Amino acid sequence: MKSKNILIILTLVLVVVASANLFFTTQSNNVDITLKTNGTDVKVQASSILFFKSVPQSMLVEMNDKALDDVQSDTSTVESVKSDMKDIAQKYNYTANVKINSQFGTDQLPMPASVSGTSMVPTLKDGQDIVVLKTKDYKVGDIVVARHPEYGLIVKRVSQIKDGQVYLMSDNRETIVTSNGIYKGLDTWLPVENVVGVVKIY
Numbered sequence: 001m002k003s004k005n006i007l008i009i010l011t012l013v014l015v016v017v018a019s020a021n022l023f024f025t026t027q028s029n030n031v032d033i034t035l036k037t038n039g040t041d042v043k044v045q046a047s048s049i050l051f052f053k054s055v056p057q058s059m060l061v062e063m064n065d066k067a068l069d070d071v072q073s074d075t076s077t078v079e080s081v082k083s084d085m086k087d088i089a090q091k092y093n094y095t096a097n098v099k100i101n102s103q104f105g106t107d108q109l110p111m112p113a114s115v116s117g118t119s120m121v122p123t124l125k126d127g128q129d130i131v132v133l134k135t136k137d138y139k140v141g142d143i144v145v146a147r148h149p150e151y152g153l154i155v156k157r158v159s160q161i162k163d164g165q166v167y168l169m170s171d172n173r174e175t176i177v178t179s180n181g182i183y184k185g186l187d188t189w190l191p192v193e194n195v196v197g198v199v200k201i202y
Contacts, residue, residue: 029094029095030048030097031047031055032046032096033045033063033085033096034046034098034099034101035100035101037067037071037110039071039103039112039201042064043064044063045060059088062088063089066085070084071112073111074147074153077134081098082098110133110134111131111197112131113129113155114129114130115130115155118172119155119156119170119171119185120143120155120156120157120172120185122172123202124143124155124171124202129202130145130155131199131202132144132145132197132198136193136195138158138195138198139161140158140160140161144168144199145195146168146190148190148194154168165191166190166191167187168189169185170185170187173185
């Protein structure tokens with residue numbers, strides 16, 4: 001009876017040891033990545049379930065540099081930023097779970113921009129810095145940044161949304177007459193997917 005109890009105890013010990021080994025093996029290369037950004041600055045932090053194991057500093061530096069490029073790009077999305085972070089982690093043999101934190105909330109991606117021209121006066125002035133929340137959730141009355149096929153990124157107010165198109169208007173309704181011609185702010189229809197996001201800080 002005594003030897004049977006010893007055998008049971010040894011079996012349990014072996015099961016615990018095997019389970020612990022499996023846990024540490026599967027979790028040792030898992031890492032939680034938190035990308036903190038306000039649209040201008042970026043800070044990447046990493047934490048592992050194994051408190052005694054730290055991730056390579058070179059990985060964090062590479063992630064930080066890439067994240068800064070991503071945040072400042074008008075084509076990046078929450079999904080593409082997370083994918084870039086996971087790809088870098090994979091290079092270092094890590095599996096990453098990525099979260100983005102900004103002043104707009106979790107997994108909300110801001111982008112810095114600057115106003116060029118006077119078409120949005122008096123709301124926005126020429127050269128004024130703004131912060132855009134990258135989102136497709138916008139409505140009539142919002143100020144947005146959008147991609148124009150001729151002028152690149154433009155800042156306008158949403159006037160209409162209809163049949164997959166958005167009509168953008170300038171706040172400045174004045175017509176300027178110069179020796180080179182007559183100018184007024186651009187009003188234009190664009191595909192809804194051309195809208196990068198909503199201007200939140202100005």
